[in-house]
């Protein structure tokens with residue numbers, strides 16, 4: 001057989017071909033990194049773990065259910081993605097995650113959280129994001145973006161910066177002043193109520209005209225997402241930012257059609273979802289804060305349970321009703337987070353602490369997929385969530401920062417064989433071993449056995465973990 005470069009052969013991947021359409025030579029992955037290897041060759045994959053079952057939404061196939069949650073990295077240049085994002089997100093694409101998501105990305109400049117946050121409010125922001133998406137796609141990965149508006153939590157200092165400043169004696173609040181690129185006098189929210197008076201900006205109330213323009217900004221952002229080639233959009237409706245602020249009675253004191261009753265408070269977030277659904281035909285997700293955790297401060301979510309009484313604070317009951325409306329509007333997946341909008345909230349933080357919310361929504365809302373997030377760090381933990389049908393996908397945030405190879409390690413631990421990046425195969429030959437059964441011990445062969453490698457599962461019983469809820 002004559003083998004010429006660029007021609008497929010029985011012995012593919014030789015010669016190594018370049019990914020189609022990529023601007024430089026880039027070795028083509030034979031199948032998505034992190035997807036199951038064929039059960040014919042790897043019998044242990046005949047009944048794979050749920051974590052590695054693919055999921056197709058509106059024609060987009062996510063090759064497993066271990067997804068990267070959105071994470072701000074405070075590395076943008078006036079809202080433009082930088083080489084940091086390319087390396088950061090690009091390396092996730094090489095490590096087997098079923099989905100990658102660009103951090104909260106502001107649809108208007110004042111909708112950034114910090115001055116170093118990502119933006120998609122102008123055309124010049126298209127090219128650097130496209131570089132990232134092209135790289136991920138050239139490696140057969142899936143990548144989406146979280147569209148955001150920070151509301152009353154805009155113009156604040158980026159995460160790590162504040163700790164360092166405080167260590168150095170900074171006594172100020174979280175506000176990013178003008179001289180650091182902030183816009184404290186232009187912070188806009190549903191109502192003119194500060195998140196933390198004196199420490200956070202004092203927002204001005206959004207006019208109806210502002211809201212109309214903002215919906216148009218979401219549409220323009222979606223048009224840019226099409227040019228860039230994103231596989232999905234997630235609407236950031238959580239963590240005390242603009243859309244969540246509409247939902248919570250404590251941050252929404254409006255007297256117009258966007259405030260007051262439950263129907264009025266969810267009106268604008270729902271309009272944003274409907275508006276985006278009308279122009280975006282790929283998967284559309286919505287991240288919600290399922291609770292402001294105010295049981296201790298306020299008592300039950302509904303003051304006087306009954307048909308007509310109003311809710312006192314934003315909780316699971318309203319989130320469930322709201323999610324059904326999002327599902328009816330064509331939102332494909334609800335990403336269930338919590339908190340971030342009320343400092344009085346008492347969050348019971350611990351492993352899978354937000355899972356009961358996801359599970360409740362999964363049981364009670366029709367026609368929507370559910371994502372679970374929040375201190376999910378172990379393969380068995382994630383697998384159980386899916387096996388118990390508590391959620392359809394699992395999102396990981398801090399675990400990605402600590403252990404970027406988690407999907408490959410999880411496959412190994414759960415007994416499945418998934419595709420490592422072609423270039424990294426030699427590091428994973430202990431996972432790519434043919435076995436009769438999923439749980440049967442691998443018959444290690446060749447040079448690849450890694451001795452003394454600590455199982456991540458063991459950490460469950462290891463030293464004390466320091467947990468904190470970090471909604472952003």
Ligand SMILES: Cc1cc2nc3c(=O)[nH]c(=O)nc-3n(C[C@H](O)[C@H](O)[C@H](O)COP(=O)(O)O)c2cc1C
Nearest residue numbers: 069070071072103104374375396397398470471472
């Ligand atoms: C550095 C960092 C940045 C974050 N940025 C975002 C963000 O842009 N959008 C968002 O919805 N959540 C953000 N979050 C919250 C995470 O997506 C996730 O919901 C939270 O960290 C809980 O998951 P974990 O326990 O797996 O970390 C951020 C979290 C971290 C640690």
